Amino acid sequence: MHLIMTKSPHTAPPLEATVTELSLAVGLLLRRLRAETNPDGLTWSQTMVLARLERSGPMTTADIARAEAVKPQSMGATLTELEGDGLVERHRHPSDGRQILFSLTAKGVEARRRRGAAKQKWLLEAITALNPEEQATLMSAVTLIKRLGASGSRHGEEP
Amino acid sequence: MHLIMTKSPHTAPPLEATVTELSLAVGLLLRRLRAETNPDGLTWSQTMVLARLERSGPMTTADIARAEAVKPQSMGATLTELEGDGLVERHRHPSDGRQILFSLTAKGVEARRRRGAAKQKWLLEAITALNPEEQATLMSAVTLIKRLGASGSRHGEEP
DNA sequence: TATTGTTATACTCTATAACTATA
DNA sequence: TATAGTTATAGAGTATAACAATA
Numbered sequence: 001m002h003l004i005m006t007k008s009p010h011t012a013p014p015l016e017a018t019v020t021e022l023s024l025a026v027g028l029l030l031r032r033l034r035a036e037t038n039p040d041g042l043t044w045s046q047t048m049v050l051a052r053l054e055r056s057g058p059m060t061t062a063d064i065a066r067a068e069a070v071k072p073q074s075m076g077a078t079l080t081e082l083e084g085d086g087l088v089e090r091h092r093h094p095s096d097g098r099q100i101l102f103s104l105t106a107k108g109v110e111a112r113r114r115r116g117a118a119k120q121k122w123l124l125e126a127i128t129a130l131n132p133e134e135q136a137t138l139m140s141a142v143t144l145i146k147r148l149g150a151s152g153s154r155h156g157e158e159p
Numbered sequence: 160m161h162l163i164m165t166k167s168p169h170t171a172p173p174l175e176a177t178v179t180e181l182s183l184a185v186g187l188l189l190r191r192l193r194a195e196t197n198p199d200g201l202t203w204s205q206t207m208v209l210a211r212l213e214r215s216g217p218m219t220t221a222d223i224a225r226a227e228a229v230k231p232q233s234m235g236a237t238l239t240e241l242e243g244d245g246l247v248e249r250h251r252h253p254s255d256g257r258q259i260l261f262s263l264t265a266k267g268v269e270a271r272r273r274r275g276a277a278k279q280k281w282l283l284e285a286i287t288a289l290n291p292e293e294q295a296t297l298m299s300a301v302t303l304i305k306r307l308g309a310s311g312s313r314h315g316e317e318p
Numbered sequence: 319t320a321t322t323g324t325t326a327t328a329c330t331c332t333a334t335a336a337c338t339a340t341a
Numbered sequence: 342t343a344t345a346g347t348t349a350t351a352g353a354g355t356a357t358a359a360c361a362a363t364a
Binding site for chain 4: 193202203204229230232233236237255256257258
Binding site for chain 1: 174175177178179180181182183184185186187188189190191192194203207210211214226227228229279281282283285286287288289293294296297298299300301303304305306307308309310
């Protein structure tokens, strides 16, 4: 069991150190993920949206924006790119003419399948190299980080 | 103890799901952190560099770039901004005329102190709201995430 | 020749503001 | 009037490429 220790107990309450260390760690990992995203010419953000649609099924622009904690306009831009690449398609909402549902196309599903094999190999290997206890800790932490990411926000929760 | 379960056991090995879920969670949290960074007019990246210099002492451009997993040119831009704001200052390296050491100025130290109190209040509160076991899990995971972020890379390790 | 840093340029991601269409 | 989405513009954060100075 590894615990983060601040250099001296009097600097700050441990939880403040955790905020800083968590921020640094998350920033570092995300930059690594971003830097390596690209077997299909997809950016990291595009990949994340595809992953979410695959997992959650058809969603509206606003729904995806809420889940990813970005503004609808920003998500609209990403979806337009993905649509241009033929990876997602739009459908009219059955009862509300304003809303538009996005879902993966066959090509989008295929892109997800290919990625599963090739991408983020380094991260998969790094996680595989952890011992079982560490893997369990990481998986538990993922749910906690999601809660933190969704907490105290005007944003909606993730499904 | 919370475990992430994939919807059906046959979709993918659990560790692949962990890669995806970890990516989504980290992306979400980082967007929240980025969005809220700004009591002093500092951006998130600037804040992270100040935090690192505070923790590790004087570092060269290349050192910081390695630690943050960005290119030296990118870090150079960030450091130039911070220098322009009077938060960091440069010093000649004692033995190598090519290298430049950056350290916090008094104003930079003050900015860190003020931030400790005010910033990322929502995250500190969210972490405080976790139970002790969850907090311990999170702290353990921070060290794991740092290792993942540094793994398999041409980048150096973090101090 | 290899390394550290700088300058110039471009792309990704996201935000804010103003607008249109539907509820 | 409130909500979903679109269009236009801007800024932050990086990257790549080409260069200068030092080792």
